[in-house]
Amino acid sequence: MTYAQTVEDERTGVVSSAPDRTRWKRIVTIGTGGGLLLIGLRKRSTGGATLALLGGFLCYRGIVNRSDGQHDLERLGTSLDRAEASAGGRTVERSITVGTSAAELFERWIEPSTVTQVFGPVVEISPEESTVWTWRIDGPFGWHRTWRTEVVESEPGEFLRWETHDDALVDGWGTVRFRRAPGERGTEVTLRLNVDPPGGALGNMLVERAGFIPEILATKALRRFKSLVETGEVPTLERNPSARGRGDLL
Amino acid sequence: MKALCWHDVNDLRVKDVPEPQITNPRDVVLRVTKTTACGSDLHFIDGYLPTMREGDIIGHEFMGEVARVGRKVTSLERGNRVVVPSFIGCGSCGFCGDDLWSLCDNTNPNPELQEPVLGDVTAGIYGYTHAFGGYAGSHAEFVRVPHADENCFPVPDELVDEQALFASDAWATGYMGADFCDIEDGDTVAIWGCGGVGLMAQQSARLMGAERVIGIDRFPERLRLSRSEAGAETIDYTAVDSVVEELEARTGGRGPDACIDAVGMEAHGTGIVHAYDRAKQRLKLHTDRGKALRQAIVACRKGGTLSILGVYGLMDAFPMGIIMNKGLTVKTAQQHGQRYVPKLLEHAAEGQMDPSYLATHEFSLEDAPRGYELFKHKEDGCVRPVFAP
Ligand SMILES: NC(=O)c1ccc[n+]([C@@H]2O[C@H](COP(=O)([O-])OP(=O)(O)OC[C@H]3O[C@@H](n4cnc5c(N)ncnc54)[C@H](O)[C@@H]3O)[C@@H](O)[C@H]2O)c1
Ligand SMILES: [Zn+2]
Ligand SMILES: [Zn+2]
Numbered sequence: 001m002t003y004a005q006t007v008e009d010e011r012t013g014v015v016s017s018a019p020d021r022t023r024w025k026r027i028v029t030i031g032t033g034g035g036l037l038l039i040g041l042r043k044r045s046t047g048g049a050t051l052a053l054l055g056g057f058l059c060y061r062g063i064v065n066r067s068d069g070q071h072d073l074e075r076l077g078t079s080l081d082r083a084e085a086s087a088g089g090r091t092v093e094r095s096i097t098v099g100t101s102a103a104e105l106f107e108r109w110i111e112p113s114t115v116t117q118v119f120g121p122v123v124e125i126s127p128e129e130s131t132v133w134t135w136r137i138d139g140p141f142g143w144h145r146t147w148r149t150e151v152v153e154s155e156p157g158e159f160l161r162w163e164t165h166d167d168a169l170v171d172g173w174g175t176v177r178f179r180r181a182p183g184e185r186g187t188e189v190t191l192r193l194n195v196d197p198p199g200g201a202l203g204n205m206l207v208e209r210a211g212f213i214p215e216i217l218a219t220k221a222l223r224r225f226k227s228l229v230e231t232g233e234v235p236t237l238e239r240n241p242s243a244r245g246r247g248d249l250l
Numbered sequence: 251m252k253a254l255c256w257h258d259v260n261d262l263r264v265k266d267v268p269e270p271q272i273t274n275p276r277d278v279v280l281r282v283t284k285t286t287a288c289g290s291d292l293h294f295i296d297g298y299l300p301t302m303r304e305g306d307i308i309g310h311e312f313m314g315e316v317a318r319v320g321r322k323v324t325s326l327e328r329g330n331r332v333v334v335p336s337f338i339g340c341g342s343c344g345f346c347g348d349d350l351w352s353l354c355d356n357t358n359p360n361p362e363l364q365e366p367v368l369g370d371v372t373a374g375i376y377g378y379t380h381a382f383g384g385y386a387g388s389h390a391e392f393v394r395v396p397h398a399d400e401n402c403f404p405v406p407d408e409l410v411d412e413q414a415l416f417a418s419d420a421w422a423t424g425y426m427g428a429d430f431c432d433i434e435d436g437d438t439v440a441i442w443g444c445g446g447v448g449l450m451a452q453q454s455a456r457l458m459g460a461e462r463v464i465g466i467d468r469f470p471e472r473l474r475l476s477r478s479e480a481g482a483e484t485i486d487y488t489a490v491d492s493v494v495e496e497l498e499a500r501t502g503g504r505g506p507d508a509c510i511d512a513v514g515m516e517a518h519g520t521g522i523v524h525a526y527d528r529a530k531q532r533l534k535l536h537t538d539r540g541k542a543l544r545q546a547i548v549a550c551r552k553g554g555t556l557s558i559l560g561v562y563g564l565m566d567a568f569p570m571g572i573i574m575n576k577g578l579t580v581k582t583a584q585q586h587g588q589r590y591v592p593k594l595l596e597h598a599a600e601g602q603m604d605p606s607y608l609a610t611h612e613f614s615l616e617d618a619p620r621g622y623e624l625f626k627h628k629e630d631g632c633v634r635p636v637f638a639p
Contacts, residue, residue, distance in 0.1 A: 099344055185344070216362045223371070227356040230342045232322070233274040235359040235374060235396065240273075241386050243255045243265040243305030248384050 089171060089196025090204060092214040096222040098229055099186035102178035103157040108229055109176060110151075110160065117234055118224040122217065133162065135170075139210040145170060170207070171196035189225065193218050252639065253307040253390035254618040259297035262619045267307060270386055270394035275322035278398035280314030280332070284411045285388040286609070286636045287311075287625045288336075288419055289445050290561050293515060294379060295622065298531065298563060301363055301380040308377040309389030309637075310336040311419035313411060316402070317392060325399045332402035333414045333595075334395055335422060335587025337373045338385070341400035345373075352584035357396060358383045367564075372584065389618055391639045403591045406599050412606035412636070416446065417594040420634065421605045423559055423585040424450025424512065425594060428458050430557040430581035431508035438462040440497055440506035440549065441482070442542040444472035446608045446634045447559055448512035452480035455510075457603055464506065466493060466542075468518070471631040479607050494549045505551035513542035514560025526567070540565050547572050558582035608634040615639045 098105060108114050112125040115133060124134045131151040138144045147170040153161040159177040164170065172195040179188045193214045197203035224234045237248035253267045270279050288311050293299045313333040316326050326332070339346045340356035354373035358364065361371040363381040374396075377387015386393065395401050405414040424447050431439055439455040441448050444467035455463045465476035466485045473484040483500075490496045497506055519527075519541030527539040543560065547569055550556055556578050573580060597603040610633045613621040621635030 099342075219362050219365065223355075223361045226343075227340070231276075231340045231356050231397070233276060235357050235383075236273060237359050237384050238273055239268075239271050240384065240394075241253070241268040241270050241390075242303070242307055243253070243257075243263075243267050244303070246268045248380075 089194050090214060091192055091194040092218050093190060093192045094215075094218040094222050095188055095190040096226050097181050097185055097188050098226045100229055102180060102187045105178050105187050105189060105229065106157045106160070109225070110154075114225070114228065117228060118221040119217065120220070120224075122212065131162075135172075137207060137210040137212045139206070143210070145207075145210070147172070149174070169198060189222060191218050191222055251391040252615050253386075254309065254615060254637070256294065256302050256306045256308050257304055260295060262295065262308070262622055264616055264618060265305070267305075267386075267390065269392050270390075272318055272320045273394065274396060275320045276397050276399065277320040278316050278323055278326055278395050278402065279318040280312075280334070280393050280395055280402075281317040282312055282314040282388055282390060282393055282639045283331075284314075284415045284636055284638055285309050285312035285390075286415060286420075286634045287622055288634075289447060289514060290378065291622070292626055293561060295626065296516065298515060299379055301382075303380060306377065306380075306384075307386040307390050309387035309393075310376040310378050311416070312376075312388035312393065313405065313415050313418060314388075314393065316398075320398065323398045326402055330402070331405045333405055333417050333591065334388075334401050334403070335417075335585070335591060336378075336419045337375050337584055337587060338383070338396055339373060339400050339588050340397050346400070346588075349586060349589040350583070351586040351588040353586075360384055375584075389615065389637060389639075391615070400588065403595065406595060409595070409598050410606065412609040413598045413604060414595060415636065416450065416605040416608055416634070417591050417598075418587065419585065420446035420608060421450045421594055422587040422590045423447050424452070425454040425590050426583065426585050427451040427510045427512065427557045427559040428454035428460075429590075431455065431458075431460075431510065431555050433458045433460050433508070435459065436461045437507040438464065438501055439508045439510065440464040440466065440546070441510040441512055442466045442517075442546055443512035443514075443560070444469070444476045444484075445512065448510075449475055449480050449608065449633070450605060451510050451512050451557075451559065452476055452482045453603060453605075456481045457597070464497065464500065469628050472628075472633065475607065475633065493545050497549045501551075505549050506554065507551055508555040508557060509546035509550040510557045511543045511546050511560045515539060515562050515565070517541040517543070517560075523567070530566075540568070544569060547578070550576065550578055552576045553578070555579045555581060559585075609636045611635040613637050 112130045116123055116125055122135060133149050134146055136144060136146045147164055147168040149162040149164050151160060151162045157178060159175060161175045163173040174193045177190045181188045195207060195214055197207045227234050239246050240248040251267060251269050252264055255263055255265045257263045272279060291308060294302050316328050316330040319326060319328060337352040338357040339351040339354045343355040345353040345355055352373050357374040358371050360380050360383060364371050374383025374385055376385045428451050433455060437460050439460045441451050444465045452463050452465050463482040464485060465482040466487055467473055468486055468488045473486060476482045476484050485493060485496055487493050517539050524541055531539055546556060610631055611621060611624060613635055615637050618637050621637060624630055624632040625635050
């Protein structure tokens, strides 16, 4: 859709042409997402947080799926669509550049305290078995699910891969790769997360409802990892004051 | 403690809230001594910037006294009197390393709210929407400052509060806007807006050697400050047929060498394009009324510099063709305060620049909603209301 067309259409009020229908669909998605986001943000419960995350995700989808989107957004959009269409659950991929060597980043990633900090309350690690990670999602009314993954492959300074145990109800795997960035920019870190709950699309939706939105999880995990390595701490609103009380974790 | 909170669009309330605490090891908690309103606050008060939540503490232009110190803070101790830039830098990432502090990679805890729209993530800021970090603001008795060694700048004893306070935002922003113009001998710089930011840009342009500085606004008392304090000549845009023609006439047909927009997304105006902007803004189809910026683009001389300080959302109907065909250089940013604050405090200490006249009114925190009323409607000559918690 070109810029001139957009303006013309808005002036004449004609909204029924094909590109426009997708545009309106997008606006509705963003609108619904924004609504959920705000309703969710107003509540301070786990349900509220879930709604907010889902809303944020819908906003996100609405925005990245714009047909006239910028290059990067398009790339993200198509990679998400591709991920959704593929069998074996949903896979998302995110990258970030961190100003340190791959060798150091690999060492940092495999520290149990790093994994629990970057994934937040979603992952727990027992000190005895640092390569086994317990993933947990919490839904409304005390409902929750856990599944365990184990690191199955790793190459120091290059990559790490983890998979769920065969008997897990929720299947999934993940990889993190480290690659030198050009010039003095450090290292490109790419995280892929796959989650494959039983029940196909419905299962995916339930998992998302429970706040496990792989896109957001991956974005946040990489950003937190970068901050932890570069500054020694993760930016947080854990005890942020407001007239709502204390704490603003999303 | 008491704090000024955003309750809803055009509804600010003083509330009792919990005190902030040291949360990360590089934090300090400041006892806020002076905190002031900024034109940017008006954008979310009026409902044009999304992701505010009921109960958010607002305010991002402030100074204070160190009250509590995190265990990894090395350069500060209790009782230090400091001024703090609005955007939070980490001091360790590539952007902070390049002195582009408002682009810091490591201080926004809510990247997922910003990345889908901007395609990237900015630094966090105090009291200014959840997309920009969600940090509690400074209109409170205490405020938490992360990465304190990088963000707290000790104020020399000989300066009074009002000489340092505005280095937090209005002054650093205006100074950056003038710095963007790479001012050379004989240059004329035109500045739209004679609020705190515009006045600071005008005064800074003068200090950086501009031959002529022209301030544009409509409020007589602000235009007066522009002439008396910032050493500018002025244009009342409601008293001329065309600001662009007026500037042409005053510059021998060349146009200003650099134009600074210190107005932003809620520019006041008249005419058909303004009506179009306003209607679309009401319907939430776009967020901006861009009258001042469009004028600056048309007025600027060929090959000149356009320095944009005003805050914008996602504006359409933007005259890119004029920028392109006239070969303008566009420079813009949220302020990189940490780059400028030491220099500004030096200017104040050496008497080269004094921003204290921006502080036209002082209120207690309890009366802050009244201060915002005056500031928003530009009543009683209010340029910046200062709150003393
Ligand atoms: N880039 C940054 O980091 C940064 C920092 C602070 C403020 N800002 C932005 O700078 C802008 C100004 O901030 P402020 O604190 O000075 O606000 P302010 O509200 O005090 O001043 C704005 C001035 O612009 C004038 N104005 C309105 N329409 C105009 C027009 N068409 N032509 C000329 N002047 C016009 C108003 O009369 C007013 O005096 C805001 O958009 C604010 O968000 C940006
Ligand atoms: Zn500001
Ligand atoms: Zn940084």
